Amino acid sequence: MVSSIFSLSDFDKKTWILVAVASIAVLLVVLYICIHFSKGKRKGRAAEKKVGKFLKKLGKADHVKIINNAYLPLYNKACEIDHLVFGRFGVLVVETKGISGKITGSGKNLTHIIGSKTHKLYNPQMQNKTHIDNVVHHLKKGGFDKTPVNGAVVFAAKDIEFPSELGTDMKGMEKLYKSLPDAGCNQDVLYNYFHDMQVKNPLKKAWIKTRKKND
Numbered sequence: 001m002v003s004s005i006f007s008l009s010d011f012d013k014k015t016w017i018l019v020a021v022a023s024i025a026v027l028l029v030v031l032y033i034c035i036h037f038s039k040g041k042r043k044g045r046a047a048e049k050k051v052g053k054f055l056k057k058l059g060k061a062d063h064v065k066i067i068n069n070a071y072l073p074l075y076n077k078a079c080e081i082d083h084l085v086f087g088r089f090g091v092l093v094v095e096t097k098g099i100s101g102k103i104t105g106s107g108k109n110l111t112h113i114i115g116s117k118t119h120k121l122y123n124p125q126m127q128n129k130t131h132i133d134n135v136v137h138h139l140k141k142g143g144f145d146k147t148p149v150n151g152a153v154v155f156a157a158k159d160i161e162f163p164s165e166l167g168t169d170m171k172g173m174e175k176l177y178k179s180l181p182d183a184g185c186n187q188d189v190l191y192n193y194f195h196d197m198q199v200k201n202p203l204k205k206a207w208i209k210t211r212k213k214n215d
Helices: 002-036 039-058 124-141 170-179 187-197 202-211
Strands: 065-074 077-087 090-097 101-104 109-114 117-122 149-155
Touching: 039 065, 039 077, 039 090, 039 170, 065 124, 065 187, 077 124, 077 187, 090 124, 117 124, 124 149, 124 187, 149 170
Parallel strands: 090 149
Antiparallel strands: 065 077, 077 090, 101 109, 109 117
């Protein structure tokens, strides 16, 4: 009788654990869907798609390799990088912004004005620096210490005003790309290295999506 009670108790604990895990998974999926289909996210995804196509066309003759929306490990967490471009120049880490309006200020938190509304905007250069540091870390870990890493913040919308030090537009992106010197890197090797290390767990990716700042 006692053993039966303990078995039932263990069963109840396991059941509640499974229910809790399932509930968290469902909550993450719901959050992901809500954010994924929000107006701001739709605009952000459209901008990322636009820049992704632009980068592909820009590097076609150079046979560059691109990973769009790369999910890379970051210590015990992970981060999402809009575009990783691999070429003979090394690695180009690109952060895309699809916002409109006007950006002012300096430092960590900027002011984003659109119409009559004002919002805080996390500095995209600081955001991309975290991504660049992550890429450099993985390159060193894989023995690619001498691989050059460059970064760029691209504002894809035409109706956006921003300080020049915050990033560039599409024309500026093209100019930057063409200025990258040939470092003799093997883009296929670099691409495969980063492609294979990507976070593949869909729940973890959904969590990253809900935590990502300022698309």
